[in-house]
Amino acid sequence: MNSSDALRKRLIADGKIIDSSTWTNHLETTEDITCNSPSAAAEILLGRAANGWLEWKTADGYPLGDYIKSPSHGPARTWLVRGSNVSGFDLVQRLWLPEGRVSVAAGRLRDGLEQGTTKDELRTIVDEDYESTLTYSQRLRLVEEVHAFLSKMKPGDTVCTISNGLLYVGEITGEAEQIASDGARSNLRRPAEWQSVGYPYDKLPEELQQKLSIQHDLVDLTSVGALVTGLGRSDQELSEEAEESEGDSSAELAALVARRELELPEPTKELADELLVHDVEWLREVRDLLWDDRQLIFYGPPGTGKTYLALKLAEYFGGGPEQVKLVQFHPSYAYEDFFEGFRPQEDPKTREVAFRITDGPLRELADLASREGNRHVPHFLVIDEINRANLAKVFGELYFLLEYRNKSVRLTYSGNDFALPSNLFLIGTMNTADRSIALVDAAMRRRFSFVELSPGTEPTSGLLRRWLDREGRNTEPADLLEAVNARITDPDFQVGPSYLMKKGVYRDGGLERTWRTKILPLLEEHHYGEGVNVEQRYGLRALRASLAPLPQAEEPTPP
Structure with a gap:
């Protein structure tokens, strides 16, 4: 593309390509320009990388390649x-x-x-x-x-x-x-x-x-030809045959590369300490669930660190943030937003707007994960608030692929055949205090593993206390959190520790401010219409009074 781009700029500078006087916002040539290939000519015309055999088309929309006899040589397919x-x-x-x-x-x-x-x-x-x-x-x-x-x-x-x-x-x-x-x-x-x-x-x-x-x-099947080459042959046989062949592009070497195992790294004590998880075994169980099902959902009340944990684990298992994509669902989210659909796009040269098939985040990540050289690298899509969208509408025919990863389906818009790469993992987060959890049907529940993050169970129950200990702070906020959750009968509306794990909480008046503006409004909504005095029941004064030690009774004075 660099040589074609340089030639394009030189042709414009020399006046051989000028603004068209006939077609607004178009360019035209002032003389014949000879190029060494259809692709080079297309790149000069479009100002970007292009495959000329596909870009040059008839008025009926058929590409140039349809009119050229295919060469009888080239790499094996x-x-x-x-x-x-x-x-x-x-x-x-x-x-x-x-x-x-x-x-x-x-x-x-x-x-x-x-x-x-x-x-x-x-x-x-x-x-x-x-x-x-x-x-x-x-x-x-x-x-x-x-x-x-x-x-x-x-x-x-x-x-x-x-x-x-x-x-x-x-x-x-x-x-x-x-x-x-x-x-x-x-x-x-x-x-x-x-x-x-x-x-x-x-x-x-x-x-x-x-x-x-x-x-x-x-x-x-050329994209998986290396897997076919390796059938019935051991790694040693392929290695010996690759050594005997000339160069480093042999089919046997490609088969060895394609055979590289997909792995999820083993969780370590250092990771558990960083995430303040109580036990490495809990992280190993999450890893095993991902490995078995490739789809997992963290669920629990607000503030339990679901999204933070999902992103951190995705980055750890995927080897870095470049293998992770985040998307947040909402009630108007649709299949066209998530996977592919016709979207208005503006042509950068003509400024004309036309509807074109556009890839969504799942399609983009799937294409990245399936590229040659990437297939042994885990890729993660983190779906925040997964239960807030109409899941049947968003996933469409992809529902089938979540359960049958070894199959392909015909896509609704592009008509292409598509399969979810084996190295693509999905982690969703679900807020159990959100009534839209009812939208998660049995088909979706069957396709995901569910891991609870609740203030009543580890690793969430002791998270704030471990964080305060690491930060060298007083443990009163952890005592208050446990006291308020003890008074909330519905576990789906208990308060998560994330509200009290922010620096602003520990400035002057920060705890009182956070309690008044974040936690009490949450509980007001929970008890809406019940006539509960939230301040009297959950306010800091009431909680601190309940935590204060009882005064010792005085011994009676002997006569």
């Missing part, structure tokens, strides 16, 4: 081709494995299709040949699959298929051919050399299962 149920027949067992083949059923396509046919040419052919038998969306899908089989797939690529609960892996060994076949079930074919064994589907790596669950007949 990995493909999934389904053949276990083609018109009721298992072609994997009947044809592919015995005869060394892989095929695509496209019996209505006219004869004479050539390898390397462009997508634009293929689109015209499919529209004409299948106009009366397939819907528009089905024709689009067929174009993608046939184009990939004819023009993207090449000898040396890895091919996978599933049959009888096993994943079979092979290698494409020749060019595509179009032949007549029984029932038009396999008229587009390529020779393939299949391995002699299959791998049990339920034993495959979770990330590979996610891709295999995409419901298309032909799927590009």
